[in-house]
Amino acid sequence: MNGLPETDTAGGFRWWLRRRGRADATMGSMTDSNSTRAYPDPWPAPLAAHPLDATVTIPGSKSLSNRYLILSTLGTRPVTLVGLLRSRDTDLMMGALKAFGVKCDVDPDDETTVTVIPPASGRFHGGETVYCGLAGTVMRFVPGLALHADAPVRFDGDAQAYKRPMKPLLDGLTQMGARVDYEGEEGFLPFTITPPQVIDSADSADSADSADSADSADSADSADSADSAAATELHVTIDSSGSSQFISGLLMAASRFPRPVAITHRGAHLPSLPHIRMTMADLQASGISVTMDATADGKPGDTVDATAGDSATAAVHAVTWHVTPGEVQLPSRVVVEPDLSNAAPFLGAALIAGGTVRVPNWPENTTQPGGLLPQYLRNFGADAQRSADGVMTVTSDGVASGGVHGLGDFDLSAAGEIAPSLAAIAVLAHGDTALHGIAHLRGHETNRLAALVAEITRIGGDAEELDDGIRIGSVPLASLHGAVMETYADHRMATFAAMIGLVVPGVEVTNVATTRKTIPDFPGMWNAMLAQHR
C-alpha cells in the first residue's frame, strides 16, 4: 500500500520515531493518499462517448505552493497564500513546517487560503521528525531549513521514497556545515541533519547547548569559520543531474546563510531548468539576489547561453549560482497560479477524445514548465490558444481522425514532469515519438521510464526505454486493449492510464487515490469534464 513504510529495518525505537513523524505530519486525511473519498480499486477509467466540450478549473501549482510555503517560513512577517494547492504534497509541507514551529492558519471559509506565520524568534525548532511522504519538494526543500534549527531534525518518508536520490542535496548541506547521519543506505531517506553550530552567530551559544555537543568541532570546521569569512563566498559543488530540486533546495537554504554562497552544478545533465529559474524568481521576489552563470565543459570564460533555450542545457557541464543572503520576505499576499503541468491530462484529453477543453486563469507569463505545454500540444497537431482573459483553449479532431501525429525525436529535458501525459498522447498518435533528456525520471515517484514501458506494453502498445528517455511506437488504435493498469503509487501514472482509457475500452486504474499527491479529487474532475456539454 502506498503511504506507509511497511518494513522496519532499524529497530523498535526508530519505528516509533517514524510513526511519530507520520503523526506529526498528518493533517486530516490528506497525507495518506489512500484514506479519503472512496473510489473503487481498480477504478474503471471512463470512455469518452463523444467529443469533449469542457471547461476545467485546475487547482494551484504544487511547485509554486511548496516554494511559497518555504519562503514564507524563511521570512519574519506573516504571508497569506491565496489559491494554495491542498493535496498530499502541500499538506506534507505544512506538516513539516509545523514541526519547525511555523504556524499555517487555514481560512475556515476557504481551505486554499493559508496564512503562514514564521516563529517570532526567527529560529526553527529542531528535535522532530519531518515526514516527507513521496514528495520531492518536501524531501529536497525542507532539509535546508534544518540548517537554521536549534536541534537535529530527522527526515523520513514512504517506503518508496527511500529510493529517491538525496545525496547531492545532503552533500551540499554538508558543505554548508551540516552533519548528516543516514539510518539506512547512504544518500537516501531516512536520515538526521544536525545543524552547524555557527549558522546564526547571534544564537550560537544556544545552538551549541541544544545540539549534540559531540558534533560541534566538526561542524565549526566544516562551516569554514564564518566569523572570519563573513563576506567571502562559500563554494558548494554538487552534481544535480538526478534532479533540479537539489539546486532549488540549496538556493533556498543559502538565502539565510551568514555569508554569500556560490552553488555549482558540475555534471552531465541539468534537468528541469525552468524549475530552477522558478526558484530564482521566487527568491528574487522575496528580496534575495541570485544570479546564474554557466561554463561549457568547465572551461572558464567559455560560456554557453544557459539563459536562452532551455533545451540547450544538455551541453552545459558546469553552472554556478551566486546567492547573496539577506532578509527573505515575500509580499504579504501571494496568489498561486494554477498547476499548468496538472492541466496536461485535461488539455491532452482534447487531443485523445477530440473536441475542446478550456482551462481558465492561464497566466500570460509564468515560471512553470507547464507554460511549455500549449506548444507541445501544437506539435502533436492540436490548436492551442490563450484568450486575452486568460482562458487556454485546446481543440483537436482526436486520435481517431488521424490528425494527432507523433513528435519524432523530442527534447523534454525542460519539463520532464509532463512526460507521462505526453506519453499517453504519443501511444495513441499516428507516428513515433522519442522523448529525450529525461533519464532522471528513473528517480521520480517510481522509475517512470520502466513504468511507462510496462504499462504501454500491457495494453498492446509499443515502447522501449532509451538511455535518456523513452521511444513510443505508433500502433493502430484497434490493436490496443483494456487491462488493469498499475500506477506504482505515482500520480502521473494514474492520470496517464485515465487518458488512455478515454478511447481504449476496459482500462482500469489501480490506486487512483494516488492522484491526491497533487490533485485533491482527480477522478471527480475527470468525470465532471466528461459530463460537460454546451
Ligand SMILES: O=C(O)C1=C[C@@H](OP(=O)(O)O)[C@@H](O)[C@H](O)C1
Ligand atoms: O522543483 C520542483 O517543483 C520540481 C522539479 C522537477 O523535479 P526534477 O528536476 O527532479 O524532475 C519536477 O519534475 C517536479 O515535479 C517538481
Ligand SMILES: C=C(OP(=O)(O)O)C(=O)O
Ligand atoms: C516528479 C514529481 O514530483 P516530486 O515533486 O515529488 O519530485 C512530479 O510531480 O511529477
